Amino acid sequence: MAMPRFSVIVPARGVQGFLRHCLDSVLTQSPQEVELIAVDDCSDGGDGAIIDAYAATDPRVVPVHLTRPGGVGPARNAGARRATGEYLLFLDGDDFLTPGALAAADARLRAAGDPDVLLFDHDRLNVWEQRHASDDREFLEAHADTVFTAEDVPACLTVQPAAWNRVVRRDLWETHGFAFADGPYDEVPVVFQTLLAAARIACLDRVCVTWRKRRRGSASTVPGRHHFAVLDRYDALFRVVSGTGLGGGVETARDVLFAHAADRLLRIMDDDGRVRPGDRPDFFRELGRVLRRHRPADAELPPHLNSYAVYRSRQRAGTLRHRTVKTLRARRNRTARSVYRRYYALQLRRPVDENLVVYAAYWNRGVLCNPAAIHAKARELAPHLRGVWLVDRKHRDDVPPGVPAVTVNSRRYWEVMARAKYLVNNANFPATVHKRPEQVYVQTHHGTPLKKMGMDLRRHPAAAQGVSFLRMLDHADQWDYCLSSNPHSTEVWQRVYPSDYETLPTGYPRNDAYFTATAEDVRRIRAELGIAPGATAILYAPTHRDYERGFHPPLDLERLVDALGEGHQLLVRTHYFYGADSRLAALEEAGRILDVSRHPSVEELALASDALLCDFSSLMFDYANLDRPIVVHAADWEAYRHARGVYFDLLSGAPGDTPGHVAGDAQEIADVFHSGRWADDRSTELRAAFRDRFCPYDDGFAAERVVRRVFLGEDELLPVVPAADRTVAPPPREAEPGADEAADART
Known part of the structure; x- marks a missing residue:
């Protein structure tokens, strides 16, 4: 097998919400000569399962599962050890490549004679999906047609010090034994070392990576003393630079590197999202020690590093403005509060x-x-x-x-x-x-x-x-x-x-009822609802439509009841957004339906029913636990899909997407029930795949897991009962008196 052009290494821990997008962004690139090494850093979420699912369908995906969590740096190192490509690209699991990025990188590498390092542009995507250009664009554009070393162009050391905005020739990486650090700011000092060691560096003035700026959920977004690690990283970098073996660019690039470090460390110190105000004096003092220790002979220290008091005075004006705004806002809020809210403020002071x-x-x-x-x-x-x-x-x-x-x-x-x-x-x-x-x-x-x-x-x-x-x-x-x-x-x-x-x-704790309910419970609920013994009870629960005002039944209920005929009982439950409906009341008064919209427990309604008739309600996911037939009415699927947006195609018919037979109108629904297709083998197969995908954790112990973990402080969640060992509430026909004896007789 030919050597891949690129080995893209993706560390993954706690990024399952973004990981599919990341992996897809790599696998849909052209050229196809790419090796995707996805490293599961012993994640307790779904990252490992996602990686394995991709590896099962695409031979370019190399799954690596670490036996203990080590952090981003060690995960990247583990991926690099498995790499076989000519170039290494380290991509975080919540970021993604832009379309055509690898083709553009490959073209620039070839035009530049396959240099040791290729720097490329990136943009930032915030939670509002607003894109912001990087600060590197001007530099990359100015050097888009040249090949250089760090000694020739020391300003390359000021490019965003990240692992994901460059590709590095693998033999350079392995020759020097490069590795990411263990802990926060793991990319320092290795991103600088690779540039200093490179005999040839090229630039690509094209956005190849979108960096997703997380609001929460990562070490970089949580303030604390762990950010002091960046001081140790730059200290280690300067110690390496002072040594030998990294090329002739060290001496001439040292001034630029020092100025970059001073500027970046000060910005980290001033960032409220990183260093807390109470920790800044300590950070400031250690920052000064690092810079004084490694200052080049002709370099000047920033003047305010000589005294913390000077630093404080520099911040005073901005702090005063901030306090004034905060005070005015607090006064407005206090003025707007009611008597009870003032009482709330007093209560907040109590233990x-x-x-x-x-x-x-x-x-x-x-x-x-x-x-x-x-x-x-x-x-x-x-x-x-x-x-x-x-x-x-x-x-x-x-x-x-x-x-x-x-x-x-x-x-x-x-x-x-x-x-x-x-x-x-x-x-x-x-x-x-x-x-x-x-x-x-x-x-x-x-x-x-x-x-x-x-x-x-x-x-x-x-x-x-x-x-x-x-x-x-x-x-x-x-x-x-x-x-x-x-x-x-x-x-x-x-x-x-x-x-x-x-x-x-x-x-979901509410779904525990499906596993704890007994045949007696099913009989009792049906009797309380007034469902005739032996009737096929169909629970119809249409969802809310954002593009409609009020409740407009997607089905002609009278026509449906007529088409179903004798032996069927339709239970109608409207969405909780809607109030009482006179049309449903009239149909119930006429004995045509049971209006169960105000029933306090949808779980009891599910237990009482023989089948679910749904459209796009999330009830289908819970109902699948019961392993009872589901029929999907989807006449307005296209309108709903475009207006609300959906995460998968409910009508695809693919296992895991569609929970049962699909019908377009009242007559088709009736035909599904009259023909027996509502409970045939195909219905059972679709339902099983749907249940496997969406009901893996529901086993009757969800509420207990929450109570033990949150209220009682237990460290581990109760293990999930395997699907084959779960006991679900019996369907109505099996719950009827004498059903067990009849089943034994048939056996």
């Missing part, structure tokens, strides 16, 4: 109640969904905790007897929001609530995303009306834990809610 948990669901609609399941399990496993629910006044009567609840915006509401140790929600708290550092916030979510969510909605204005993305980001910044029901969700949540919470692959 946190270590045994108090606040629960909320669907914007305070009641005791529902994942928070309800967690609350129930906490009562069992952590009885020392006191749980209280937040409810709107109009939903106050929906709270079950014996469940403590407070009305939103009451005096007690502001007290518990200020003092509860734990906050558990499947949606958002209002912007007036500010999580204290001592509080722990668990975001449970309330569905698996088929439709676009979070920051992805910016491209879909019909769905994003009234959405404040700044507030959305501020809210995600408060999360400590984010629950996930499957790897797909984990990838999406990380990308669309970019912050530094911990994702817990627990499964």
Whole structure:
């Protein structure tokens, strides 16, 4: 096999939300002579599984799984040791190559006679998907047609010191035994060493890499003393430069390198996102020691390095302006607060109640969904905790007897929001609530995303009306834990809610009911709903359409009921965004349907049904746990897909995408049921693949995982029960009295 032109090395840990984009950006390049070495740095997320899936379908992907986490530097080194290409390109797992990048790099390398290092341009992409040009463009354009050394053009040492904006000839790398450091700022000093050692350097004035600037979730976005490591890195660099064996450019380039280091270290020190104000005196003193220790003979130290007091005075004017703005803002906020919010401010000064948990669901609609399941399990496993629910006044009567609840915006509401140790929600708290550092916030979510969510909605204005993305980001910044029901969700949540919470692959607590319910429970629920024994109960749960006002049934329900005929019972559940509907009330009064829109538990409705008739509701993902037939009505799929945006093609028919047979109108739906196709082998196969993809963590113990990990402080999550060993609630026909005896007789 011919030697690949490029070995692209991608370290991956906690980047599953971006990794597919990164890998695709490499594998879709031309020329195809590329080796993609993807290094799973012992990730506890889905990175390793994504890498293995790509390796299984593309021989150019070389998976490397480390046995213990080592960080970005050691992961890059492990990938470099496996490389066989002529050139090495180190690409972070949350960044990506631009289209045609490798072809352009290959052309420039050939035109330059295959130099040791090729520097190329990059741009930055923030969370708003705004692109910003690099500061290197002017230099790269000025030297786009030349080949040089660091001695010839010392300014090459001022190019962004990153691993991903250059390719390095592999034999140069191996000859000198280059390696990335272990820990923060691992690219220093090796990016400089390669330039100093290179006999020939070329430039490409083209953006080849997009650097995704993360808001949270990486060492570079978290302030702390770990940023002091950059001082050690530059200290080590200058020690190497003072030695021998790196080429003749060392002496002439030292002044430029020193000036670059001084400037960069000062900018790091002044960055609020890196060095905390309280740590700056220590950083400042050590910075001065490093620069004095390695100052070239003719170089001058920056004048303010002689005294920390001088540095402080330089900052005073800017600090004063900042404090003035902050004070004025605080005054405006205090003026706008109500009496209760002033009371909230007072409560924030009181100690946190270590045994108090606040629960909320669907914007305070009641005791529902994942928070309800967690609350129930906490009562069992952590009885020392006191749980209280937040409810709107109009939903106050929906709270079950014996469940403590407070009305939103009451005096007690502001007290518990200020003092509860734990906050558990499947949606958002209002912007007036500010999580204290001592509080722990668990975001449970309330569905698996088929439709676009979070920051992805910016491209879909019909769905994003009234959405404040700044507030959305501020809210995600408060999360400590984010629950996930499957790897797909984990990838999406990380990308669309970019912050530094911990994702817990627990499964959805609300789905525990599908594994703990008994045949008696199924019979009881059906009887309470009034479903006739032996009837085929079809749960119809259409989702909300962002491009419509009010509830407009996508199906002609009267026609559907007529087409289904005797022996079928249609249960209709509208989205919780909608209120009571007179048309449904009339159909129910006429005995045509059961309107279960106000039933408190969708899990009970699922348990009572024989099949799900859905469109694009996330209920399909939860229902798949029951291993009961799913029929998809998708007449307006194209309108929904374009207006809302989706993450995969629900109608593709591919295993894992489509959960069952697809029907376009009422008659087609009826035909699916009358013909028996709703429960045939094809339906079973599609459902099994869908369940494998979207239900890997749900096994009846999701709520217990959350309680033990978050409330009881256990380090490890309970292991997931293998799919083959799970016991799911029996379908209605098997739950009927005498079903077991009849089955035994048939056997």
